[in-house]
Amino acid sequence: MRILLVGAGGVGDAFARIAARRDFFEALVIADFDLTRAQRTVAAVRERYPDERRMTAARVDASDSAAVTALSKEHAITHVMNAVDPRFVMPIFTGAFDAGADYLDMAMSMSRPNLERPYAQTGVKLGDEQFARSAEWEDAGRLALVGMGVEPGLSDVFARYAADHLFSEIDELGVRDGGNLVVDGYDFAPSFSIWTTIEECLNPPVIWERDRGWYVTEPFSEPEVFDFPGGIGPVECVNVEHEEVLLMPRWVDARRVTFKYGLGTEFIDVLRTLHKLGLDSTEPVSVNGRAVSPRDVVAACLPNPATLGDRMSGATCAGLWVTGMGNDGQPREVYLSHVVDNADSMRDYGAQCVVWQTAIDPVVALELLASGRWSGIGVLGPEAFDAVPFLDLLGSDAPSGYASPWTLQDR
Secondary structure (H helix, E strand, C coil): CEEEEECCCHHHHHHHHHHCCCCCCCEEEEEECCHHHHHHHHHHHHHHCCCCCCEEEEECCCCCHHHHHHHHHHCCCCEEEECCCHHHHHHHHHHHHHCCCEEEECCCCCCECCCCCCCCCCCECCCHHHHCCHHHHHHHCCEEECCCECCCEHHHHHHHHHHHHHEEEEEEEEEEEEECCEECCCCCCCCCCHHHHHHHHHCCCEEEECCCEEEECCCCCCCEEEEECCCCEEEEEEECCCCHHHHHHHHCCCCEEEEEECCCHHHHHHHHHHHHCCCCCCCCEEECCEEECHHHHHHHHCCCHHHCHHHEECEEEEEEEEEEEECCCCEEEEEEEEEEEHHHHHHHHCCCHHHHHHHHHHHHHHHHHHHCCCCCCEEECHHHCCHHHHHHHHHCCCCCCCCCCCEEEEC
Protein backbone atom coordinates (compact mmCIF):
# COMPACT_ATOMS: atom_id res chain seq x y z
CA MET A 1 0.00 0.00 0.00
CA ARG A 2 1.28 3.44 -1.00
CA ILE A 3 -0.57 6.32 0.67
CA LEU A 4 -0.87 9.98 -0.25
CA LEU A 5 -1.85 11.97 2.85
CA VAL A 6 -3.28 15.33 1.80
CA GLY A 7 -2.97 17.75 4.69
CA ALA A 8 -0.29 18.09 7.38
CA GLY A 9 -2.36 20.02 9.90
CA GLY A 10 -3.21 18.67 13.33
CA VAL A 11 -5.00 15.53 12.16
CA GLY A 12 -2.59 14.83 9.31
CA ASP A 13 0.38 15.21 11.63
CA ALA A 14 -1.21 12.83 14.16
CA PHE A 15 -2.01 10.36 11.36
CA ALA A 16 1.67 10.22 10.40
CA ARG A 17 2.78 9.76 14.00
CA ILE A 18 0.38 6.84 14.47
CA ALA A 19 1.16 5.25 11.10
CA ALA A 20 4.90 5.34 11.81
CA ARG A 21 4.43 2.45 14.25
CA ARG A 22 2.69 0.23 11.69
CA ASP A 23 4.13 -1.92 8.91
CA PHE A 24 1.16 -2.36 6.55
CA PHE A 25 2.29 0.32 4.03
CA GLU A 26 5.45 0.82 2.02
CA ALA A 27 5.25 4.56 1.38
CA LEU A 28 3.48 7.59 2.87
CA VAL A 29 3.72 10.87 0.95
CA ILE A 30 2.70 13.73 3.25
CA ALA A 31 1.51 16.63 1.10
CA ASP A 32 0.36 20.11 2.03
CA PHE A 33 -0.07 23.47 0.32
CA ASP A 34 2.61 24.66 2.75
CA LEU A 35 5.57 22.39 2.02
CA THR A 36 7.34 23.38 5.24
CA ARG A 37 4.42 22.07 7.28
CA ALA A 38 4.65 18.68 5.57
CA GLN A 39 8.41 18.70 6.12
CA ARG A 40 7.93 19.45 9.82
CA THR A 41 5.71 16.40 10.17
CA VAL A 42 8.27 14.16 8.47
CA ALA A 43 11.03 15.61 10.69
CA ALA A 44 8.95 15.14 13.86
CA VAL A 45 8.27 11.51 12.99
CA ARG A 46 11.94 10.82 12.27
CA GLU A 47 12.94 12.45 15.53
CA ARG A 48 10.88 9.83 17.35
CA TYR A 49 11.67 7.01 14.92
CA PRO A 50 15.12 7.63 13.37
CA ASP A 51 14.85 4.56 11.10
CA GLU A 52 11.59 5.71 9.49
CA ARG A 53 12.30 6.26 5.78
CA ARG A 54 8.90 5.46 4.25
CA MET A 55 7.66 9.05 4.66
CA THR A 56 8.40 11.93 2.31
CA ALA A 57 7.08 15.50 2.08
CA ALA A 58 5.54 17.12 -0.99
CA ARG A 59 3.58 20.20 -1.94
CA VAL A 60 0.06 19.98 -3.35
CA ASP A 61 -2.83 22.35 -3.92
CA ALA A 62 -5.82 20.46 -2.48
CA SER A 63 -8.23 22.61 -4.50
CA ASP A 64 -6.71 21.34 -7.77
CA SER A 65 -7.85 17.82 -8.64
CA ALA A 66 -5.30 17.61 -11.46
CA ALA A 67 -2.51 18.33 -8.98
CA VAL A 68 -3.74 15.54 -6.71
CA THR A 69 -3.87 13.18 -9.69
CA ALA A 70 -0.38 14.12 -10.88
CA LEU A 71 1.19 13.68 -7.44
CA SER A 72 -0.60 10.35 -6.99
CA LYS A 73 0.68 9.06 -10.31
CA GLU A 74 4.20 10.34 -9.64
CA HIS A 75 4.42 8.24 -6.49
CA ALA A 76 2.34 5.24 -7.68
CA ILE A 77 -0.20 5.92 -4.94
CA THR A 78 -2.78 3.24 -4.19
CA HIS A 79 -4.77 5.13 -1.51
CA VAL A 80 -5.41 8.86 -1.12
CA MET A 81 -6.10 9.93 2.47
CA ASN A 82 -7.89 13.28 2.79
CA ALA A 83 -7.00 15.17 6.00
CA VAL A 84 -8.02 18.73 5.11
CA ASP A 85 -11.11 20.91 5.46
CA PRO A 86 -14.31 19.58 3.85
CA ARG A 87 -14.27 22.37 1.26
CA PHE A 88 -11.51 20.39 -0.48
CA VAL A 89 -13.29 17.03 -0.46
CA MET A 90 -14.47 17.04 -4.06
CA PRO A 91 -11.18 18.04 -5.72
CA ILE A 92 -9.28 15.38 -3.75
CA PHE A 93 -12.04 12.81 -4.30
CA THR A 94 -11.93 13.52 -8.05
CA GLY A 95 -8.15 13.58 -8.14
CA ALA A 96 -7.92 10.18 -6.49
CA PHE A 97 -10.42 8.69 -8.93
CA ASP A 98 -8.61 10.08 -11.95
CA ALA A 99 -5.36 8.62 -10.61
CA GLY A 100 -6.90 5.15 -10.28
CA ALA A 101 -6.41 5.19 -6.50
CA ASP A 102 -8.77 4.34 -3.67
CA TYR A 103 -9.87 7.20 -1.41
CA LEU A 104 -10.62 7.84 2.28
CA ASP A 105 -11.77 10.94 4.13
CA MET A 106 -12.88 11.97 7.61
CA ALA A 107 -15.48 14.55 6.51
CA MET A 108 -17.75 14.30 3.49
CA SER A 109 -18.64 16.75 0.73
CA MET A 110 -20.25 19.90 2.02
CA SER A 111 -23.94 20.62 2.43
CA ARG A 112 -25.84 23.63 1.12
CA PRO A 113 -28.96 24.63 3.08
CA ASN A 114 -32.32 25.08 1.39
CA LEU A 115 -32.33 28.83 0.75
CA GLU A 116 -36.10 29.27 0.98
CA ARG A 117 -36.80 27.05 4.01
CA PRO A 118 -33.42 26.36 5.65
CA TYR A 119 -34.90 25.01 8.89
CA ALA A 120 -37.80 23.12 7.35
CA GLN A 121 -36.40 21.30 4.31
CA THR A 122 -33.02 19.81 3.48
CA GLY A 123 -30.98 21.23 0.65
CA VAL A 124 -27.85 19.51 -0.62
CA LYS A 125 -26.90 17.13 2.19
CA LEU A 126 -23.47 16.14 3.46
CA GLY A 127 -22.02 13.55 1.11
CA ASP A 128 -24.65 13.96 -1.63
CA GLU A 129 -22.05 14.92 -4.23
CA GLN A 130 -19.93 11.88 -3.40
CA PHE A 131 -22.78 9.37 -3.30
CA ALA A 132 -24.01 10.70 -6.66
CA ARG A 133 -20.79 9.31 -8.17
CA SER A 134 -20.87 5.90 -6.47
CA ALA A 135 -21.66 4.08 -9.72
CA GLU A 136 -18.50 5.49 -11.31
CA TRP A 137 -16.38 4.13 -8.48
CA GLU A 138 -18.15 0.75 -8.68
CA ASP A 139 -17.64 0.52 -12.43
CA ALA A 140 -13.95 1.32 -11.96
CA GLY A 141 -13.63 -1.28 -9.20
CA ARG A 142 -12.38 1.39 -6.79
CA LEU A 143 -13.33 2.18 -3.20
CA ALA A 144 -14.12 5.57 -1.69
CA LEU A 145 -14.48 5.06 2.06
CA VAL A 146 -16.10 8.25 3.31
CA GLY A 147 -16.54 9.55 6.85
CA MET A 148 -13.79 7.37 8.33
CA GLY A 149 -12.52 9.53 11.19
CA VAL A 150 -13.78 9.38 14.75
CA GLU A 151 -17.01 11.35 14.27
CA PRO A 152 -17.94 10.36 11.65
CA GLY A 153 -16.11 7.06 11.60
CA LEU A 154 -15.81 5.19 14.87
CA SER A 155 -19.41 5.94 15.85
CA ASP A 156 -20.50 4.47 12.50
CA VAL A 157 -18.50 1.32 13.26
CA PHE A 158 -20.28 1.21 16.62
CA ALA A 159 -23.64 1.41 14.82
CA ARG A 160 -22.77 -1.62 12.68
CA TYR A 161 -21.61 -3.51 15.78
CA ALA A 162 -24.80 -2.67 17.71
CA ALA A 163 -27.02 -3.83 14.85
CA ASP A 164 -25.11 -7.06 14.30
CA HIS A 165 -24.39 -8.12 17.88
CA LEU A 166 -26.40 -6.22 20.50
CA PHE A 167 -29.93 -5.46 19.26
CA SER A 168 -32.74 -7.23 17.46
CA GLU A 169 -34.45 -3.88 16.85
CA ILE A 170 -32.98 -0.38 17.17
CA ASP A 171 -35.07 2.57 18.24
CA GLU A 172 -32.43 5.32 18.15
CA LEU A 173 -28.81 5.64 17.12
CA GLY A 174 -27.68 8.78 18.91
CA VAL A 175 -24.12 10.00 18.52
CA ARG A 176 -23.15 11.86 21.70
CA ASP A 177 -19.76 13.58 21.96
CA GLY A 178 -18.37 15.60 24.83
CA GLY A 179 -15.31 16.40 26.87
CA ASN A 180 -13.88 18.36 29.78
CA LEU A 181 -10.85 19.84 28.02
CA VAL A 182 -9.28 23.05 29.29
CA VAL A 183 -6.66 25.07 27.39
CA ASP A 184 -4.44 27.00 29.76
CA GLY A 185 -3.81 30.62 28.84
CA TYR A 186 -6.69 31.09 26.40
CA ASP A 187 -10.21 32.38 26.98
CA PHE A 188 -11.33 30.79 23.71
CA ALA A 189 -9.27 28.15 21.92
CA PRO A 190 -11.11 25.41 19.99
CA SER A 191 -9.38 22.03 20.05
CA PHE A 192 -10.35 21.37 16.42
CA SER A 193 -10.43 23.40 13.20
CA ILE A 194 -12.61 26.44 13.80
CA TRP A 195 -13.36 26.56 10.05
CA THR A 196 -14.91 23.09 10.22
CA THR A 197 -16.53 23.76 13.59
CA ILE A 198 -18.36 26.82 12.26
CA GLU A 199 -19.55 24.83 9.25
CA GLU A 200 -20.91 22.02 11.42
CA CYS A 201 -22.47 24.10 14.16
CA LEU A 202 -24.15 26.91 12.24
CA ASN A 203 -25.64 24.85 9.41
CA PRO A 204 -29.13 23.41 10.02
CA PRO A 205 -28.72 20.10 11.90
CA VAL A 206 -30.14 17.03 10.17
CA ILE A 207 -32.20 14.31 11.87
CA TRP A 208 -33.37 11.06 10.29
CA GLU A 209 -36.56 9.19 11.09
CA ARG A 210 -37.79 6.02 9.41
CA ASP A 211 -41.24 7.42 8.64
CA ARG A 212 -40.03 10.89 7.70
CA GLY A 213 -36.59 10.56 6.13
CA TRP A 214 -34.03 13.32 6.58
CA TYR A 215 -35.21 16.66 7.92
CA VAL A 216 -33.63 19.73 9.48
CA THR A 217 -34.02 21.73 12.65
CA GLU A 218 -32.61 24.90 14.21
CA PRO A 219 -28.90 25.02 15.20
CA PHE A 220 -28.29 24.09 18.85
CA SER A 221 -31.82 22.69 19.22
CA GLU A 222 -33.14 20.02 21.61
CA PRO A 223 -30.58 20.47 24.43
CA GLU A 224 -30.11 17.51 26.76
CA VAL A 225 -27.67 16.63 29.52
CA PHE A 226 -25.66 13.49 28.77
CA ASP A 227 -23.47 11.78 31.37
CA PHE A 228 -20.13 10.90 29.74
CA PRO A 229 -17.72 8.25 31.08
CA GLY A 230 -13.99 8.62 31.72
CA GLY A 231 -14.40 11.17 34.49
CA ILE A 232 -16.02 13.72 32.15
CA GLY A 233 -19.50 13.59 33.68
CA PRO A 234 -22.69 15.45 32.70
CA VAL A 235 -22.44 17.80 29.69
CA GLU A 236 -25.23 19.64 27.89
CA CYS A 237 -25.44 18.47 24.26
CA VAL A 238 -27.28 20.05 21.33
CA ASN A 239 -28.14 19.12 17.75
CA VAL A 240 -25.32 19.75 15.27
CA GLU A 241 -25.09 18.94 11.55
CA HIS A 242 -22.89 15.85 11.14
CA GLU A 243 -22.21 13.06 8.70
CA GLU A 244 -23.31 10.13 10.86
CA VAL A 245 -26.96 11.06 10.40
CA LEU A 246 -26.46 10.90 6.63
CA LEU A 247 -24.47 7.65 6.76
CA MET A 248 -26.05 5.33 9.31
CA PRO A 249 -29.55 5.02 7.76
CA ARG A 250 -28.03 3.84 4.48
CA TRP A 251 -26.77 0.60 6.06
CA VAL A 252 -28.29 0.24 9.55
CA ASP A 253 -31.98 -0.17 10.29
CA ALA A 254 -33.14 2.19 13.05
CA ARG A 255 -36.21 4.25 13.81
CA ARG A 256 -34.24 7.45 14.44
CA VAL A 257 -30.67 8.78 14.02
CA THR A 258 -29.34 11.92 15.72
CA PHE A 259 -26.07 13.72 16.45
CA LYS A 260 -25.56 15.91 19.51
CA TYR A 261 -22.38 17.58 20.67
CA GLY A 262 -21.42 18.96 24.07
CA LEU A 263 -20.38 22.47 23.08
CA GLY A 264 -21.03 24.44 26.26
CA THR A 265 -22.87 27.74 26.65
CA GLU A 266 -19.81 29.94 26.10
CA PHE A 267 -18.86 28.18 22.86
CA ILE A 268 -22.41 28.44 21.52
CA ASP A 269 -22.53 32.16 22.40
CA VAL A 270 -19.28 32.78 20.51
CA LEU A 271 -20.58 30.97 17.43
CA ARG A 272 -23.86 32.88 17.53
CA THR A 273 -21.96 36.17 17.78
CA LEU A 274 -19.77 35.25 14.81
CA HIS A 275 -22.92 34.49 12.83
CA LYS A 276 -24.62 37.77 13.82
CA LEU A 277 -21.55 39.71 12.68
CA GLY A 278 -21.22 37.76 9.44
CA LEU A 279 -17.82 36.46 10.50
CA ASP A 280 -18.84 32.88 9.71
CA SER A 281 -19.17 33.69 6.02
CA THR A 282 -16.83 32.16 3.46
CA GLU A 283 -17.69 34.80 0.84
CA PRO A 284 -14.81 37.27 0.40
CA VAL A 285 -15.25 40.88 1.47
CA SER A 286 -13.06 43.84 0.49
CA VAL A 287 -10.70 45.07 3.21
CA ASN A 288 -8.47 47.95 2.13
CA GLY A 289 -8.72 46.76 -1.44
CA ARG A 290 -7.98 43.10 -0.67
CA ALA A 291 -10.54 40.30 -0.82
CA VAL A 292 -10.60 38.21 2.36
CA SER A 293 -12.93 35.54 3.72
CA PRO A 294 -14.30 36.47 7.17
CA ARG A 295 -14.14 32.86 8.30
CA ASP A 296 -10.50 32.61 7.26
CA VAL A 297 -9.78 35.73 9.32
CA VAL A 298 -11.39 34.16 12.38
CA ALA A 299 -9.31 31.01 11.88
CA ALA A 300 -6.13 33.07 11.50
CA CYS A 301 -6.83 34.95 14.77
CA LEU A 302 -7.15 31.75 16.81
CA PRO A 303 -4.31 29.44 17.88
CA ASN A 304 -3.58 26.40 15.73
CA PRO A 305 -5.29 23.45 17.48
CA ALA A 306 -2.31 21.23 16.68
CA THR A 307 -0.07 23.42 18.87
CA LEU A 308 -2.27 23.38 21.97
CA GLY A 309 -1.43 19.93 23.31
CA ASP A 310 1.04 21.14 25.94
CA ARG A 311 -1.53 23.57 27.29
CA MET A 312 -4.47 21.18 27.29
CA SER A 313 -5.76 19.02 30.12
CA GLY A 314 -8.72 16.70 30.40
CA ALA A 315 -10.27 14.11 28.10
CA THR A 316 -12.51 13.83 25.06
CA CYS A 317 -15.20 11.20 24.51
CA ALA A 318 -16.75 10.06 21.24
CA GLY A 319 -19.56 7.56 21.36
CA LEU A 320 -22.90 6.17 20.28
CA TRP A 321 -25.95 5.88 22.50
CA VAL A 322 -28.27 3.12 21.27
CA THR A 323 -31.76 2.21 22.46
CA GLY A 324 -34.06 -0.56 21.34
CA MET A 325 -34.78 -4.24 21.84
CA GLY A 326 -31.89 -6.46 22.85
CA ASN A 327 -31.26 -9.88 21.38
CA ASP A 328 -33.03 -11.39 24.41
CA GLY A 329 -36.25 -9.58 23.51
CA GLN A 330 -35.94 -7.11 26.40
CA PRO A 331 -35.53 -3.31 26.19
CA ARG A 332 -31.88 -2.31 26.14
CA GLU A 333 -29.92 0.94 26.26
CA VAL A 334 -26.15 1.09 25.76
CA TYR A 335 -23.40 3.63 25.20
CA LEU A 336 -20.40 2.52 23.14
CA SER A 337 -17.56 4.97 23.60
CA HIS A 338 -13.91 5.81 23.12
CA VAL A 339 -12.26 8.12 25.66
CA VAL A 340 -8.82 9.65 25.13
CA ASP A 341 -7.00 11.61 27.82
CA ASN A 342 -4.81 14.41 26.51
CA ALA A 343 -1.96 13.50 28.84
CA ASP A 344 -1.84 10.00 27.31
CA SER A 345 -1.87 11.05 23.65
CA MET A 346 0.74 13.75 24.28
CA ARG A 347 3.01 11.35 26.19
CA ASP A 348 2.76 8.50 23.70
CA TYR A 349 2.52 10.37 20.38
CA GLY A 350 3.14 14.07 20.90
CA ALA A 351 -0.36 14.86 19.59
CA GLN A 352 -3.26 16.48 21.43
CA CYS A 353 -6.16 14.14 22.13
CA VAL A 354 -8.84 15.51 19.77
CA VAL A 355 -6.73 15.34 16.61
CA TRP A 356 -5.17 12.04 17.73
CA GLN A 357 -8.58 10.45 18.30
CA THR A 358 -9.67 11.59 14.85
CA ALA A 359 -6.51 10.30 13.15
CA ILE A 360 -6.23 6.81 14.61
CA ASP A 361 -9.40 5.45 12.99
CA PRO A 362 -8.43 5.93 9.32
CA VAL A 363 -5.05 4.34 10.10
CA VAL A 364 -6.87 1.29 11.47
CA ALA A 365 -9.17 1.25 8.42
CA LEU A 366 -6.25 1.41 6.00
CA GLU A 367 -4.57 -1.48 7.78
CA LEU A 368 -7.74 -3.56 7.45
CA LEU A 369 -7.93 -2.71 3.74
CA ALA A 370 -4.27 -3.59 3.27
CA SER A 371 -4.78 -6.99 4.89
CA GLY A 372 -8.00 -7.73 2.98
CA ARG A 373 -10.09 -7.96 6.15
CA TRP A 374 -12.08 -5.04 4.76
CA SER A 375 -12.86 -4.74 1.05
CA GLY A 376 -15.43 -3.12 -1.17
CA ILE A 377 -16.09 -0.94 -4.19
CA GLY A 378 -18.14 2.20 -4.70
CA VAL A 379 -18.74 5.04 -2.27
CA LEU A 380 -19.20 3.37 1.12
CA GLY A 381 -19.44 4.45 4.73
CA PRO A 382 -17.88 2.59 7.69
CA GLU A 383 -21.24 0.89 8.34
CA ALA A 384 -20.79 -1.14 5.16
CA PHE A 385 -18.00 -3.19 6.78
CA ASP A 386 -17.79 -5.78 9.54
CA ALA A 387 -17.20 -3.90 12.80
CA VAL A 388 -15.49 -6.70 14.72
CA PRO A 389 -12.08 -6.65 12.97
CA PHE A 390 -11.92 -2.88 13.42
CA LEU A 391 -12.85 -2.86 17.10
CA ASP A 392 -10.58 -5.80 17.85
CA LEU A 393 -7.59 -4.14 16.20
CA LEU A 394 -8.27 -0.74 17.77
CA GLY A 395 -8.63 -2.03 21.32
CA SER A 396 -6.13 -4.88 21.43
CA ASP A 397 -3.08 -4.41 23.63
CA ALA A 398 -1.30 -7.27 21.84
CA PRO A 399 1.78 -6.24 19.82
CA SER A 400 -0.34 -6.27 16.66
CA GLY A 401 -3.05 -4.00 18.14
CA TYR A 402 -3.40 -0.27 18.71
CA ALA A 403 -4.01 -0.51 22.49
CA SER A 404 -6.73 2.14 22.45
CA PRO A 405 -9.67 0.50 24.24
CA TRP A 406 -13.31 1.24 23.63
CA THR A 407 -16.07 0.50 26.14
CA LEU A 408 -19.65 -0.75 26.14
CA GLN A 409 -21.76 0.54 29.00
CA ASP A 410 -25.29 -0.68 29.68
CA ARG A 411 -27.49 2.10 30.97
